[in-house]
Amino acid sequence: MTKTYVAVDIGASSGRLMLSQLKNGKMVLTEMHRFKNGFTLKNGHDRWDIDHIIKEILLGLQKIKRAGFSKVSLGIDTWAVDYVLVGKDGNKLDDPISYRDKRTTNAIKELTAKVSKGQIYQKTGIQFLDFNTLYQLFEENKELLAQTDKIMMIPDYIGYVLTGKAVLETTNASTTQMLSLREGLFDQNLLQEVNVRPDQFPKLVDAGTPLGKLKREEFQSYDLPDTDVITVATHDTASAVVGTPGIGHHWAYISSGTWSLLGTELNVPENGPDAYKENYTNEWGAYGTYRFLKNIMGLWMVQCVKRDLNDKYSFSELAQLASKTKPFSQFININDERFVNPKNMIQEIQAYCQETGQRVPKTPGEIAMAIYSNLALFYAYEIQKLNHIIGYQIDTLNIVGGGSNVALLNQLTSTVAGIDVYAGPSEATAIGNLAVQMITRSAVANVSAARQIIKDSFVIKHFKPEQGKYLGTLDDYINFLHTANRGGAI
Numbered sequence: 001m002t003k004t005y006v007a008v009d010i011g012a013s014s015g016r017l018m019l020s021q022l023k024n025g026k027m028v029l030t031e032m033h034r035f036k037n038g039f040t041l042k043n044g045h046d047r048w049d050i051d052h053i054i055k056e057i058l059l060g061l062q063k064i065k066r067a068g069f070s071k072v073s074l075g076i077d078t079w080a081v082d083y084v085l086v087g088k089d090g091n092k093l094d095d096p097i098s099y100r101d102k103r104t105t106n107a108i109k110e111l112t113a114k115v116s117k118g119q120i121y122q123k124t125g126i127q128f129l130d131f132n133t134l135y136q137l138f139e140e141n142k143e144l145l146a147q148t149d150k151i152m153m154i155p156d157y158i159g160y161v162l163t164g165k166a167v168l169e170t171t172n173a174s175t176t177q178m179l180s181l182r183e184g185l186f187d188q189n190l191l192q193e194v195n196v197r198p199d200q201f202p203k204l205v206d207a208g209t210p211l212g213k214l215k216r217e218e219f220q221s222y223d224l225p226d227t228d229v230i231t232v233a234t235h236d237t238a239s240a241v242v243g244t245p246g247i248g249h250h251w252a253y254i255s256s257g258t259w260s261l262l263g264t265e266l267n268v269p270e271n272g273p274d275a276y277k278e279n280y281t282n283e284w285g286a287y288g289t290y291r292f293l294k295n296i297m298g299l300w301m302v303q304c305v306k307r308d309l310n311d312k313y314s315f316s317e318l319a320q321l322a323s324k325t326k327p328f329s330q331f332i333n334i335n336d337e338r339f340v341n342p343k344n345m346i347q348e349i350q351a352y353c354q355e356t357g358q359r360v361p362k363t364p365g366e367i368a369m370a371i372y373s374n375l376a377l378f379y380a381y382e383i384q385k386l387n388h389i390i391g392y393q394i395d396t397l398n399i400v401g402g403g404s405n406v407a408l409l410n411q412l413t414s415t416v417a418g419i420d421v422y423a424g425p426s427e428a429t430a431i432g433n434l435a436v437q438m439i440t441r442s443a444v445a446n447v448s449a450a451r452q453i454i455k456d457s458f459v460i461k462h463f464k465p466e467q468g469k470y471l472g473t474l475d476d477y478i479n480f481l482h483t484a485n486r487g488g489a490i
């Protein structure tokens with residue numbers, strides 16, 4: 001019987017259940033369920049509604065069963081760093097707080113007064129983002145932490161609710177900035193600094209470990225398929241990298257969604273002085289690889305603009321309006337902290353342009369173009385930095401994720417970076433999630449075989465640099481960033 005695989009892939013703005021089967025050596029993908037996600041203010045913090053997410057997953061599984069699939073394999077991936085505190089009775093103590101909550105604004109400064117930044121980077125090789133789990137735990141309510149039996153990362157918690165089995169999957173665990181890069185275990189000193197005991201985490205497991213059966217008897221109000229859950233690369237970015245076709249010799253990727261994660265796959269981590277200076281990260285990838293990358297603000301800015309315009313325009317309408325305006329009309333450091341969670345993104349962008357003496361974008365098209373132009377420039381600058389750190393030239397950029405659908409952005413990126421861009425698949429995260437399940441079930445041999453299947457199964461568009469266009473713009477942008485210290489990354 002043809003095996004059926006389901007990816008539960010949940011991002012900061014939406015979640016989906018994607019169903020796949022291998023047919024004639026190709027991956028056939030069908031979206032079975034999609035739902036909105038987001039955080040809301042509750043008990044003084046921006047929180048995720050985790051019960052709602054789980055309800056949507058069950059509804060999606062019910063649709064799958066009713067579509068005639070009675071037995072499936074399932075993997076779960078979500079965004080990184082956030083966690084659920086689970087009490088001794090096995091229930092969550094509260095809804096998880098979002099990494100965009102303001103509680104960690106000063107945490108890096110406070111914690112690194114005790115353990116230096118250099119030491120933390122030496123130990124973990126993970127970039128400094130003030131929302132890393134390390135800083136969230138540093139700011140955690142101490143009473144709750146004392147009542148906590150287990151700290152579970154979001155996808156592990158979902159797996160736990162579905163199966164009753166608790167694990168800590170390593171691709172996601174590495175984003176805590178608490179694992180030792182060399183030993184692969186929690187760093188005891190860092191745990192002590194945040195008042196956490198090692199036994200408060202479930203046991204570490206690698207991507208591709210079977211977890212257990214869905215407890216159908218506990219969810220009797222739903223009509224559910226017989227489901228075997230596999231712990232995949234539970235960090236969405238790790239799944240996206242598995243799901244990247246890997247076209248080119250020295251290829252880089254951008255997993256382009258709410259965030260743009262730009263980097264390359266390494267077999268040996270790189271946490272020397274240059275990587276430290278540029279705040280590059282060595283997140284753990286599936287099958288012993290490292291995701292050497294940088295977080296770039298990404299389509300979050302467009303998502304906020306869409307929201308600020310009361311959803312009057314779709315993403316593709318915004319891109320279309322943008323394409324009618326002139327690119328590079330203003331320079332913006334899109335990684336400026338002010339864009340992490342502003343009250344109103346449009347006003348924040350306009351204020352930034354005003355303060356830096358630039359033309360203020362006004363229409364929806366101009367605002368969207370300001371974001372796309374500066375994303376492209378930021379990507380191009382990061383590729384230069386990446387080349388410098390790794391000591392060889394990236395020759396091809398694979399853009400995957402929802403952002404790979406924005407042809408305008410792909411073309412601008414290719415031109416200002418002077419590099420061939422391959423765009424797609426847009427569902428790389430779900431595809432990587434499915435690929436790890438297929439490898440675990442021995443239906444696919446390994447990641448390179450999976451990447452060949454991905455190349456054969458999905459539309460991948462090629463963008464070439466437009467010769468002679470926007471000459472000098474990247475240099476001007478870099479100069480802009482370095483004037484008045486505007487180059488500081490978050």
Ligand code: LRH
Pocket residue numbers: 011012078079080081099235236237257258259261295
């Ligand atoms: C992307 C992502 C990214 C993390 C951020 C918290 O969804 O997982 O890799 O840095 O969310």
